[in-house]
Amino acid sequence: MEQLVPVFIILPLVSAFIIPVTGRFSQNFTRGLSSIVFLILTVLCVASIGLWDRGMIIYTVGGWKPVGDIPIGIDLIFDGFSAFILGIINFIALLSSFYSIGYIKKYTSENNFYTLLCLMIAGMNGVVLSGDLFNIYVFLEIASIASYALVAFGVEKEELEASFKYQVLGGLGSLIILIGVGLVYWITGTLNIADSSNLLITKFDNKFYIVTQILFIAGFGLKAAIVPFHTWLPDAHSSAPSPISSLLSGVLIKAVGIYVLIRLFFHMFDLTYEVSLLFTLLGVLSMIVGGILAIGQSDYKRLLAYSSISQVGYIITGVGLGMLIIATGGDGSIAALAIFGGLFHLLNHAIFKSLMFMTAGVVEHSTNLRDLRMLGGLSRKMPLTTNASFAGSMSISGLPPFSGFFSKLIIIIAAFQAQYYVVGAIAALMSIITLAYFLKFHKDTFLSKARSEVRQFLPVPVTMKVPLVILGILCVVLGVFLVPQMKEIFMDPAINVIIDTDQYSEIILNVNR
Amino acid sequence: MIVYLLCFTLFLVGLYGVLTQRNLVKIVIGLSIMEISIFLFFTLIGYIQGAAAPIVVRGQVETQFVDPLPQAMVLTAIVIALATNAMLLSIAIRLYRKYKTFDIREMRSLKG
């Protein structure tokens, strides 16, 4: 297993650079290659559950062994939490690239599309694996630049405008992150997360300590579209081609935003009450603002994009509650429950938001319409899409047999157990509002009478249908992660890594010794 | 200390440009100014008064070098900034060809 860690970065990069060369000769090879690569990586992630002994794998790139106590090379860290996120990234990437085979044919430069897709996934895998602050920045920029290009892929007015806005705000976020990295290097003289965590404990009274924390929250918050920084998300995510929207909303904001925030604030900085409170407040704010703005939307993908902001709020709230409980020295099992809720919702959101954006792509491909006021009565013509969309929207809204219900329930239970009643009540209320707008959306699009604006029903290729079926089934069956045995296998390694805030740096520095 | 303040001022100049300018290209210039201020900050972090450049040559006499790591980081960040700027400018040109202007007030196809 140890030798396989860099494969997560090498394989997507190699396929990204093979595609422009072979694309001139064989179009079919290009189309299949990215799917095959992501299939291999997904299998590797699932296999890692059996292959690897649940410890932390520390891979020193270039073989730069530490000198004395100080790690000098770049580390790749593969532990329970990164394995969890890597699994989600590569699984959604597999389905998206398979879906693209049918969808992207209408655009001209297919090769560029697959190259950028592979680059974006390579960047995300790198961010998740990296144990070095500057390396995180570099991979984050690879993923971001690829995503800027992919948002503008349609080169129409809306796409270009959305991409420009996304680039200016995303670039601002990256620069803020870069200043934060510089300040950490200034304070501690190291870029390794574990090492700087060890050194930052003694520098607690440094006047730049809090500035660094705020810079990281602002920078990665911009990437994760937490509420005061969310304005780019609805434009960018609704303008991108549908398989890319599903990757951006389902994975990118989590891998480069939420994952890094959790990693840095649990493992690098000491958890403080103020920062935890700020996290929870931002989460609750995202939840409310995203939900309320989603109600008035009449564009299919814009509605989904606003709902993404709201659901990311749930994830941040769950994790923030866990932080609050740990920071105030509360019951560890409740903190574990809150973080379990957050991570489970992260997984669920990746599944159902990808599903929803893919159904949006199917509807757009088939009828060439995106305006909810013009759509209607699609259920008779597209039964499969209707059922998939129903499963997805009910899962987002949190109705019982679907997986979204359980993750929201866990977050709300954790909030009540930790006696943050207001947070729990708001989460429950926003769930009802979510149900309201998704019911309206579902009625408008699929159930009401057919309208005259819907003129054409192009046939949908089978490659676009298969991901819908897989994701729709997952929406129903993912509730099994609540069964203790399943939770132990899939979720507990990730939760344990997050909860043990000191263990991360201890293991790395000891192994390095 | 004053040099760090100058860096910060330069950063604010760039931020002012990004926030107030209405021209796409001027926004890109503002972003570049911010990038450059951060590169300056990074080089200052590693700077030691009177130390030599961190290059190993035959028969050298200096014993003290400036910190090479921030310089390596700046070089990497410059490459990334090049990619970002090229991307931004190409999008700006495409926008110009759609709207026949660089003024962002004219570009309103996205709502709410």
Add this chain to the structure above:
Amino acid sequence: MSEIVKTVTKIIVGVIFIYGLYIIVHGHLTPGGGFAGGAVLAGAFVLLVLAYGSPETKLKSQKEYPAIFESLSLLAFLVLASIGIGLGIKVFFNNYLPKGIVGDLVSAGNIPLYNMAIGIEVAAAMFAIILALIIYKEEARE
């Protein structure tokens, strides 16, 4: 372009080219390396295009070649780095070639090879970017 530009270009472009190559090859000894040298190389190509500009249609058909060079050199870079997984201490980016003596032109193991791959990639990429901008400008003029 005017005759003066063409003549000066004819004289100076070779010098620029050699200078770029020098910076790339000496990347492990002196300041510079793949990125800086590649940018100089791209400058030489751009100078040629600007001075002896071809019609837009011809430029468009040539646009593919830099992209292929870029991909191939990056592939070479990745393959060089990945071979390290199988040799010596068996890690990615392992410097498995003999290191030589500090200060020699042929020393530092893999680093000069990485520099060359990066140099070709940067030259191709920057040339492609500027070529694309030139094509945009030509199209807008019509």
